[in-house]
Amino acid sequence: MEVQQPIAACVEKWDFNWLLHRAAQRVGSAFADEIAKFGISLRGQLVLQALASDEEAARTQLKLGAMLGLDKTTLMSELDKLERAGLIMRVPDPKDRRVRTPVITDKGRELQKEAGDALADVERSFRTRFSHQEMVVLRKALSELAEGESPVHGSCI
Amino acid sequence: MEVQQPIAACVEKWDFNWLLHRAAQRVGSAFADEIAKFGISLRGQLVLQALASDEEAARTQLKLGAMLGLDKTTLMSELDKLERAGLIMRVPDPKDRRVRTPVITDKGRELQKEAGDALADVERSFRTRFSHQEMVVLRKALSELAEGESPVHGSCI
DNA sequence: TTGAGAACATCTTGACTCGGAACTTCTCCA
DNA sequence: TGGAGAAGTTCCGAGTCAAGATGTTCTCAA
Numbered sequence: 001m002e003v004q005q006p007i008a009a010c011v012e013k014w015d016f017n018w019l020l021h022r023a024a025q026r027v028g029s030a031f032a033d034e035i036a037k038f039g040i041s042l043r044g045q046l047v048l049q050a051l052a053s054d055e056e057a058a059r060t061q062l063k064l065g066a067m068l069g070l071d072k073t074t075l076m077s078e079l080d081k082l083e084r085a086g087l088i089m090r091v092p093d094p095k096d097r098r099v100r101t102p103v104i105t106d107k108g109r110e111l112q113k114e115a116g117d118a119l120a121d122v123e124r125s126f127r128t129r130f131s132h133q134e135m136v137v138l139r140k141a142l143s144e145l146a147e148g149e150s151p152v153h154g155s156c157i
Numbered sequence: 158m159e160v161q162q163p164i165a166a167c168v169e170k171w172d173f174n175w176l177l178h179r180a181a182q183r184v185g186s187a188f189a190d191e192i193a194k195f196g197i198s199l200r201g202q203l204v205l206q207a208l209a210s211d212e213e214a215a216r217t218q219l220k221l222g223a224m225l226g227l228d229k230t231t232l233m234s235e236l237d238k239l240e241r242a243g244l245i246m247r248v249p250d251p252k253d254r255r256v257r258t259p260v261i262t263d264k265g266r267e268l269q270k271e272a273g274d275a276l277a278d279v280e281r282s283f284r285t286r287f288s289h290q291e292m293v294v295l296r297k298a299l300s301e302l303a304e305g306e307s308p309v310h311g312s313c314i
Numbered sequence: 315t316t317g318a319g320a321a322c323a324t325c326t327t328g329a330c331t332c333g334g335a336a337c338t339t340c341t342c343c344a
Numbered sequence: 345t346g347g348a349g350a351a352g353t354t355c356c357g358a359g360t361c362a363a364g365a366t367g368t369t370c371t372c373a374a
Contacts, residue, residue, distance in 0.1 A: 016280050017188045017276075018203055018314065019300060019303055020185075021181045021314050022299075023303045024177040026304075026309060027302055042174070046175055049171075061322075068175075069179050072322095072323085073324085074360085076325095098370070119172060130298060130301075134298060137291050137295065138295060139176070142179075145286075146183055150186070153186060153362085154182070155182075155362085156179045156182035218352075220352095229352090230332055230354085233355095253351090254339055255338065255340065256352060257352085312331080
């Protein structure tokens with residue numbers, strides 16, 4: 001698989017979109033390998049992280065999906081898995097009986113914390129390739145690109 | 158769908174991987190909308206672009222897939238579509254009868270050029286959000302992340 | 315109060331994905 | 345020469361995805 005050599009050579013003529021996707025694929029692959037050790041998927045970790053950190057913003061499954069960039073049906077099947085694993089619960093909202101709020105359990109919170117630490121290590125290993133200044137620019141640029149109110153198809157992870 | 162507001166606020170605590178994927182999703186969505194006007198997919202355009210620009214590197218389907226970050230079977234179905242549309246041909250290699258080299262047709266080259274110009278406009282519209290200096294850092298960082306010889310699962314687009 | 319329409323979660327369904335197996339052809343060494 | 349293993353392409357099947365439909369509940373205005 002040493003076919004990747006030409007990339008650097010002709011990177012200028014390849015479109016920005018591909019570059020972004022390819023980088024995401026590569027980084028995602030490293031993260032996925034790490035998170036697999038904890039028995040959950042990257043997407044599961046993402047959901048747990050959102051539920052652990054920011055419970056107010058995720059009052060409904062629909063809002064949670066929009067926030068994370070996940071399709072509603074994809075999110076549902078992920079919540080099914082997490083619920084089956086005892087990492088989250090869906091609690092009925094007493095105020096609105098349509099809503100079943102996803103809530104992280106203690107077990108889920110614990111797993112999320114461990115997995116999060118492991119992922120932070122992976123992230124750090126990527127960081128070492130860049131200067132602090134470069135990381136600042138990169139992060140700012142990515143978050144700017146990630147924002148936007150236009151609806152998007154599919155799931156981001 | 159104005160749920161995206163919180164992103165900027167709590168972006169610091171979200172992991173780099175998600176940010177990258179979300180940015181790719183957003184940018185990809187804009188590119189996909191544009192390319193759809195030409196009746197092909199983003200992935201189709203990617204393949205055409207590779208075949209148009211760098212035919213030497215793409216002598217076999219396997220190499221082409223590895224170069225672009227596409228799964229071999231995914232690439233095959235994409236090549237089927239492009240071939241059906243008359244945009245590429247698979248020509249048997251006289252030297253190696255296992256190989257059927259994908260080659261872009263004149264029609265394909267023409268479409269690729271038009272679509273490429275349209276996508277360049279989209280890319281330019283993204284560029285305006287950043288300074289030249291920022292773009293340089295961003296592009297360099299992304300191409301560094303995109304490189305690597307470790308095998309990766311799935312398809313990048 | 316009641317009816318229309320929106321919001322939410324879930325289900326259905328058809329399409330797509332992709333790892334692995336199968337098949338053909340090539341290479342290289344004994 | 346011939347046989348083992350690698351390379352290239354295609355096929356297969358289990359799994360995944362997501363658009364739209366469904367059914368329930370809520371909101372708001374008449």
